[in-house]
Structure formats: structure tokens, C-alpha cells
Amino acid sequence: MLLALGLLWAALAPARCLPLQPTRDKLLLVSFDGFRWDYDQDVDTPNLDTMAAQGVKAKYMTPAFVTLTSPCHFTLLTGRYLENHGVIHNMWFDTKTGLRMPYSITQGINSWWDNGSLPIWITAQRQGLKTGSIHFPGTKAKYQGEEVYKKLVEPLLFNYSNETNWRESIDTAMEWFTAENLDFITLYFGEPDSSGHKFGPESTQRKTMIQQVDRTVGYLRQRIRESGLEGKLNLIITSDHGMETVIKTNEIHLGNFSNFSFQDLDFELLDYGPSGLLVPKEGKLEHVYSVLKNAHPKLHVHKKEEFPKRFHYANHSRITPLLLYGDPGYVIHGRYKVQFNKGEHGFDNEAMNMKTIFRAVGPAFKTGLVVEPFESVNVYALLCELLGISPEPHDGSLEVTKPMLRDPTDPTAPSETTTPGGNGSGSLHPAIKLPLMLGLALVLGCWGGVF
CATH class of the missing domain: 3.30.1360.180 (Gyrase A; domain 2)
Incomplete structure (x- = not known):
């Protein structure tokens, strides 16, 4: 009855009477480079374990091929395989001149990244959202002349393992969410990739780094609570690829x-x-x-x-x-x-040691759910769904990740402040919620010209 009243009054309301806008949950995508799918099995990871218990954990995630950092991250951002998004390597190169550029310089070569596949930052901004990125591959480039609204680009000779820097990056992200009211942020950490390369994936040093990663996850979730975002922010933690021990014989x-x-x-x-x-x-x-x-x-x-x-x-x-x-x-x-290197990646993406992690927690996600493995090309559609934006053409499918999401029609689901619909906008779908809110606004005085 109230819904019908809202629809009727919306049709009759004066033009100057504007409807209320639905609340949108925020989204944070975090990547720990080179976090192999089983790295939490030989190290105590209480914070990652708690996150899984309170949210969703995939058994593992299959990255795109070739299993390198920039290509796989751009697949997360676009939902495209490498042959479709064009970032086929960490290094820019020119076959005619023989020139090659290292990873850090390639980050700033717009033509390497801007191949017609728009990363989700730009798509979200074109649909009215505010986005940010901290050190995420592809952040530095411009796409069709547009760039990420707020960004931090890692400097040359950046120390990927400094835990203090990690916490500063998290604090910056929280400030952007609260003071700047950003809707979506990507956050990148260069470990445990570096430790896996230098010491090998089975090394003590890699295991120690996983403990640092877990502490960082704990700090991140603490800062989310302290920032008043726990019921308003969806957190996804994933990676680009795994790591394999290099064989030194019969090379x-x-x-x-x-x-x-x-x-x-x-x-x-x-x-x-x-x-x-x-x-x-x-x-x-x-x-x-x-x-x-x-x-x-x-x-x-x-x-x-x-x-x-x-x-x-x-x-x-x-x-x-x-x-x-x-x-x-x-x-x-x-x-x-x-x-x-004692550890390496770039191998066949079907090799188990190239598989990586996927964890998610927040108002949009079910609790204590373990899902079957899926390809990373499907993450993009999930991100778009959570942000309530229309995706660009992509190679994945929302149907793969949809079972992770709460059913907004489930009467046992938490209240609106903690349970979004498919687009992260609350427990009701916008097609129902917006007219309902409009009707309530009219009841509260909009009809009389108070608003």
C-alpha cells in the first residue's frame, strides 16, 4: 500500500520536490601480490581466518594467463582476458626498435594500458562515483584522457615490505572514504610476491611475510570499524597469481x-x-x-x-x-x-601453485561461506554489481559470484544499514526502494513544499 502511495505521489509531486537518494555501500579492493592460494595453511592467520568466518572464502581463484602482475591486475579491473585488454606483459616493448621498459616505467606509459578496455575506476566515475587507488597496477595511466580521481603511485625503488608504509596506506584509504567520501578504492601491496621471489615460496621468510600480511588485514579491519564503515563498506582481498619454486637443474x-x-x-x-x-x-x-x-x-x-x-x-x-x-x-x-630468483610465476594458470586467494566480507556478502574455485575474470562483474554501475563489455559473468551475495528478499537478512541489494544500495532493490523513499519523503512534508 505504501509503495503504491509512493508511486502515485511521485507522479503528482511538484517538479521542485526532489526524491531522496538511496544509500550506497562503499567498496575496497585489496591485492596482496603473489599470495598463493595455500599460503595460509602453513602459517597461523587469525585475521584472515576471522574474515573468512564472517564472510566468503573461495577455495582458490584461477588467474588469467600469462600469470604476471600487471596483466592479471588489469584483468581484475576490466573483466577481460589478456588478448582482449592488451596488457600482455609487465614490460612495455617495441618489436621494431627492440626497446623494452621495466615494470615501474611501464606503469606510466598510457598507450600500454589504454587499449579500449576501460578499468572500473573510469567506468564508475563516468556514472557519478568517486574512486581512488593506492599503488595498484594501472593507476598511473590515463584512459581516454581520464584518470583515477584520487591516486598514489609508488615511487621508484619502493620498499614493498615496509609494514609502516602499509599502515599509512590503509590510513590514507580510510581518510579518502570518510573525509573525501570516495565510493571505491583499490589498494595494492607488493608482498608476499617479493619474498616469494627472493627466498622461495616454501621459505621461512615467506612464512614470516604472511604473518605480516595477516597483521595488516587485522589493522585494516580495525581501521574500518574505527572509521564507522563496518556496516557500510564491502571488503575484497585477493591477489594476482601464486608462486612456484624455481628448479635449478636441467634448466x-x-x-x-x-x-x-x-x-x-x-x-x-x-x-x-x-x-x-x-x-x-x-x-x-x-x-x-x-x-x-x-x-x-x-x-x-x-x-x-x-x-x-x-x-x-x-x-x-x-x-x-x-x-x-x-x-x-x-x-x-x-x-x-x-x-x-628462488621463486617465480608466469606459468600455466592451471598449475595449482599459480592459483591465488579470494576473500570478501561486508554487508553485501553471506557469512561463513566457502565457494568453489572460479576465474579472476569474473571479479569485475561482481565489483560493478556491488557499486551499482553498468559494466563495460567483459569476458566474465556475474552468475559465477552471485551465490556469494545476500538475498535482499530474504526475511532473515540483517537490516538495511548492513544488508545491500545486488548494487550495494540497501536491503531493497532501487526499483522498489527509490519510489518507497520518495513516498515517505512526501508523507513527511514534501507535498507541502517543506523540502
């Missing part, structure tokens, strides 16, 4: 292969984990391919057009005519041996 070293010569190449991108991109000189493609194809039992060599479709990687203009990748544990050495 893949192209420089040692018989009948192979770097003089047959116009361009190579090697010595970056287990993947490689090659441009043979004109007329040399078949020769290079045949020489490398069976050169090492742990090396996979494919022509671009024959690369396995399941990777969703090769169908992009930036991909070179030949692609290489090593079996789990085997990195690819080029002219000289320059890779000495």
Missing part, C-alpha cells in the same frame, strides 16, 4: 641449444620468468620454430596462431609470431643466465 637455456642462433631473431623478450616472445627475421620463422620445438622437454614453443585457445592470450596484435613458456618451475634463460 632451459636457449643460448645453449644446438642449431639455434639469436642472429635469426629481430626481437626477443626473454629472461622474464618462464615466458618468452620472439620475432624471427624474415624467412626464419620455420627454422627457429623447428629448432626450438623439441629442444627441451620442459619448453613449450608455439606459433601465434597455434597457441592453446584456453589461455586467451595469443589473439592480440602485440603478441609476437612465436611464443614460449616453461613447465612449472622452469624459467627460460636467453643469451646469458641472468635470472636467479
